[in-house]
Amino acid sequence: MLPIDPQRMLADLRALAEFGKMGSGVNRRSLTPEDLASRDWLLKRMRAAGLDARIDGIGSVAGRTPGSRKHILIGSHTDSVPKGGWLDGSMGVIFGLEIARAYVEAGLTDDPGVEVISFIDEEGRFAGLLGSAVFAGKMDEGDIRELRDERGESLESALQSAGYAGRELLRFEPDRHAAYLEAHIEQGPVLETAGKRIGLVTDIVGVSRCEVVFTGQADHAGTTPMELRRDAAAALYAFADDFARFCRNEGSDRTVWNLGLVRLEPGAYNVVTQQASLGVEYRDPSADVLDRIRRYIVDHAGRLAEEHRVSAEVVPGAGILPNPMDESVLGHLEQAAADLHASSIRMPSGAGHDATMLAHLVPTAMMFVPSIGGRSHDISEDTREEDIVLGLKVLARAVERIIAPS
Ligand SMILES: [Zn+2]
Incomplete structure (x- = not known):
């Protein structure tokens, strides 16, 4: 039903990794010149995909399929830690882009549609999970004004120079957002050790x-x-x-x-x-x-x-606070993995993710793909290409199951 194109997704993922490229990884902290350039690129890719897209007042980027009243939100982050990996966060955003693009190409206008979002500053140059916290209404303009990075630069001045200051903030809309899905690399060795290809996240610690x-x-x-x-x-x-x-x-x-x-x-x-x-x-x-x-x-x-x-x-x-994931959305991911004969296990996430901020607002679930050697937050971070592609297919299948329950 969703004509996803894994090669196109991989090409986008590699194009994104060119921004702030450092060896096999990326150095792309939020609101640095490399990060700003990647946000402009992402906005263009969303618009080229036919999405209604914008960058908000703190730099989060979102695009949604037109014509639908409700949307399944798919997201993660595209900023990195200093000298980070190319997949951490980025993979989940590009999965969302590919699935939204496929939705438009299929000529669908059903409810729910698909919205893709890159939350700003998940890695905490100014505040960890910043974009998703603002989106979830846990931070307001006053809180934002207080934030500085470790060198004393204020978030406000970074937003001014980026040209984002004063723009409306993207916020969670209870009437419009039907579910939140996030795909991420595992950043640990559990899947590889267990010989499984998909991790179904039961809760975020x-x-x-x-x-x-x-x-x-x-x-x-x-x-x-x-x-x-x-x-x-x-x-x-x-x-x-x-x-x-x-x-x-x-x-x-x-x-x-x-x-x-x-x-x-x-x-x-x-x-x-x-x-x-x-x-x-x-x-x-x-x-x-x-x-x-x-x-x-x-x-x-x-x-x-x-x-x-x-x-x-x-x-x-x-x-x-600990956040259990939503059992019904998790069930769609689990069934999607089964539909594709992908081996999966249920597991907790020991790392924080943007999904943490959404979990109490909307049915939320996460899935992992294996990290080679469990490595992450380092330029050596990587995942086998066939695991990235399988991850996209499982996520897209889960979205299909939510759009058209069979
Ligand atoms: Zn991440």
Whole structure:
């Protein structure tokens, strides 16, 4: 029913990878000159496909098939991390473009039609999942005005120089958007290890972050007796050790965590540490488990502070609630894979995706294709061409099933 053309899709995917090309990957952070050029290109490709398309006030690009009242939204992102891979995000957007193009070529005007979207800044130059958060109504113009990148450039000035500032924002429309589908590379080794070709995402895990700060007293590290020290670093090391043990024993079998940020002040061989802060990130599909870990962090930091004669503060950071995918849309993907005799497994997503922002608004589902060696967020990221093509076919088949249930 949908006359998709896998070779045309691959040609578009490769053309997109030319913007910010770096070796076998891309360096295309959102709103950089390379990214802006890729957005203009995408807009042109959407219009050439007969879609009603535009770039909005923060740089998200969307195009929809004309003539329909309701639309199935297919999307992802086309920005990359610094020195990222060519498929992360881009593949899902180009799948959407190909499916919308096929819909127009088939002369369809049924409900629902197809809308394709590239959400700006999923990778967080200014804020992770920025475009989908704005689309979902979780951020407004006031929030946008506050955002800066790590070098201090404001989002507002980047939007001004891009020429996007002041344009209307694309927003989720409950009367128009019937479902959200996102195809993405897995970015991990599960599919390859299991020898399966399609991953059916059951849920996107929640992510919690906080900063644990211990404050003691700087003293001479040679003359101050151990028992009199108020060593903030000692409290931090004990905390890091206990935290990992707690997560292993009391988390679920799906809990993962990372202690990837440490700051010690003043930070010297011969000075007892005055202040020690630890960035803590943990993920789990269950909100209860995340909450249990959060309570442990607060309680245990307090206990260790007392033990080490320092003070403790836990500063909450950004967080994303766990999001189960919609069973009926997931069922269409599962059946689509079966229709095409593609091996599939149900699996969670340990990475955040734009689908997270849509899941509570509209029936949402995601699918993965295998990543070679599980590599991603690196220029070495890749997927076998036959897996990319199969992914497109499964997604298109699922859209057909939603448009015309048989
Ligand atoms: Zn991505």
